[in-house]
Amino acid sequence: MACLCALCESMSSEALPDFPEENYMRTVSGHAYLQHLIVPKSKRSEPLGFKHHPDLESLRRAAKEGCDLCHLIEAQADDVLSDFEKEEMPLLQELGIDGQDGIWVLTNCSWEPGVKVVPIAAIAFYTQQDGPLAEIIKGHLINDTPDESVLSRIRSWVAACDKHDRCAQHDRTMPTRVIDVGDEKSGNYVKLAETTVDDQERYIALSYCWDIGTKQYTTIQATVAERKQGIDMSTLPKTFQDAIALLRQLRVRYIWIDSLCICQDQIHEWERESAKMAMVYTNAYLTVATTGIDSSDGVYYKCIEGIQTETGLTLPDRFQYAYDALDKTKTEMTEKSFTGKLRSKRSSNRILEQWYGLLWGYGRRKLTCASDKLPAMSGLARIYHELLRDEYLAGIWKTNVVEGICWQGLHCSSPPNDEYRAPSWSWASVDGVAVTGFSGNDYLATVIDSHVEVDGDNPFGKVKNGWLRLKAPLVPLTLSDAKGPTEDMFLRTLDGDQGCYAGFDVIDRNSQVSADKIRAMKLFALILVRTAPTEDDADLTYFALIVEPTGSEMGTFRRIGSFLCGRKAFGPDDLDKISEVKLV
Structure with a gap:
């Protein structure tokens, strides 16, 4: 039984309002835990939620006295404080987004109360699968390893999926090669198998994290014949072994594992097969996805201390068995229907939202080969190309070029050895998360022309070079004397106010580290978009790229960052200074 303080006891989770997500704009702080949500003056509402402890000291006191909920909130608040420390932190509490079983804890920023709020904690509720609250709370505890009840549940999901009209009609074209796992009587050996265009057998695809150890188990041209004869399972990484064992229990004969099924030393084959990778997962009967950080963790990897994402949110610390059908997504913890949301509304805006969502998740992944940033997404890009016809x-x-280049870098770094991977305006030019979200606004930039030269046979893969020619306001920038709460640098225009936070992509944003370097650079704001005008133009937010001249050609610039600012950041005539620039 949970112990709660009087304040938490008085809070009714059913009475907590949903967070008004549509009113808020998400920003990127550059810190693991400190994030901002900004609301325009015209959309502010009070109270935002249930008022919780008035300050951090009160929260700590309740946690120390034994309140379990306050203890959870305190632990996450300490993570925020590792990025930023403020003396007074009045807390607000409210129901989680999308009506899930949980709550958000927010604090107003004391330097901009009512304008900015910062998420402090996210608390999820769960119960035992056969507990008295199982019908009310969807989330429940899951096992570390699959027992018969888990396998039975997976089989029931698959059986239900087989009855879906859309699922039954999906393409069953097999990958070029698969691993034939036989059955439990096949013992410790599996083998590589070639397929034909007529083969329509069920197969499972394995999604896992490549690591240095995986390279020991790759297929190259010289080992294809040997692997067709047989592969001793005991020589494979634990993740592969677990997946094969699961296949046999589910009575599926074939599995696709990229490192074993694609010749890793054949460049043209790799380009061809990587371009088809998304269809391999799409056509798979099931996809087994692991959360382990390397192939030795196994399919049933258990993260003892939790997995920290780049956004500072803690992912579940136990694996989940899950499957995606064309109508629903089910996991051991919950079931959520997407019918009519993702599958039937195929508008361009919805498809683009999905694409940007993929980029968020993709940016957090650590690629074994840094040059694969674009090739690794090429299969998905091909599918979205067919959907968007773009x-x-x-x-x-x-x-949607202008919208597409309005990304903000979060914990980004340059590719190893400063290897050219993409134009500076592309999210693929940096390692890290590229956060998008400026859509349906008032665009101030116009695209005149564009060009990208691909490197190889895959039109969605590696590129040699690329440029955009734009017309947009171009305003000189200088380092401001003002700084952010964590000593981050501000940039200002010559005739504007004290300026705004400088979201450099790979340059350290701390003034003590990079101020001298920034003072020596010639910087400009290339203003791309502003939020749609409201009754109060003071609410307008502008998005600009921070650019610098390349020095190679007059009017040619490269992106080095981005920033968000209000109208006061610019002088009276700044937005009328339209220039034609080439962005490389």
């Missing part, structure tokens, strides 16, 4: 420009869709 030209692909190094990760950006041509019809």
